[in-house]
Amino acid sequence: INLKSLDAPVYIAIKGGSGTGKTLLTYDIAKEYMRSNKKILLFNCGKLNSGHDKLMHDYQWPIKAISNYSPVYGDGKMNFNEYELVIFDEAQRLYKNKLLKILEMFQQTTIKCIFSYDPDQCLTSLEIQDNIPKLIEENLQPHKYELTNIIRHNKEISAFINNLFDLSRPSTFKKYANVSIQYFSSKQ
Numbered sequence: 552i553n554l555k556s557l558d559a560p561v562y563i564a565i566k567g568g569s570g571t572g573k574t575l576l577t578y579d580i581a582k583e584y585m586r587s588n589k590k591i592l593l594f595n596c597g598k599l600n601s602g603h604d605k606l607m608h609d610y611q612w613p614i615k616a617i618s619n620y621s622p623v624y625g626d627g628k629m630n631f632n633e634y635e636l637v638i639f640d641e642a643q644r645l646y647k648n649k650l651l652k653i654l655e656m657f658q659q660t661t662i663k664c665i666f667s668y669d670p671d672q673c674l675t676s677l678e679i680q681d682n683i684p685k686l687i688e689e690n691l692q693p694h695k696y697e698l699t700n701i702i703r704h705n706k707e708i709s710a711f712i713n714n715l716f717d718l719s720r721p722s723t724f725k726k727y728a729n730v731s732i733q734y735f736s737s738k739q
Contacts, residue, residue, distance in 0.1 A: 564684070580636070596643070631660045
């Protein structure tokens with residue numbers, strides 16, 4: 552799909568497991584748009600980290616934490632028409648009500664939008680219940696691309712993550728020296 556040549560709404564879903572390069576690919580697309588002086592908006596649906604801070608402060612990347620964004624109706628409504636591309640990285644972390652309001656706003660645009668997500672990387676029961684990847688696929692019928700090969704790989708951490716989600720998988724690691732787990736009974 553050539554996003555630059557279309558004058559109609561385009562939705563793309565980039566799906567893949569941990570380490571398959573979803574974020575790398577979406578950020579590379581964003582970089583190409585910015586090189587062409589195209590206005591983009593990149594929402595991170597997880598927590599911002601020092602890498603995001605560096606991109607925002609040192610290189611003026613338009614990255615926003617989705618947690619700080621509230622779709623407002625009326626005069627304060629965000630105008631997505633001013634952007635040539637909007638990206639949602641870690642889209643599986645979106646709240647359902649927020650996504651539905653954003654999709655409602657998209658109906659009045661010719662938006663080009665990329666949703667990047669790992670449907671298996673849900674951290675809360677609400678994320679599992681909301682099933683945002685399914686909601687995106689059913690409401691937008693995006694062009695879907697699945698990344699399957701792992702390009703970022705720490706064998707120990709990868710084995711730990713795989714075992715965390717599926718204890719029946721065999722692991723060559725008996726101990727995970729670089730992994731620690733903390734359990735908290737409250738958010739505080």
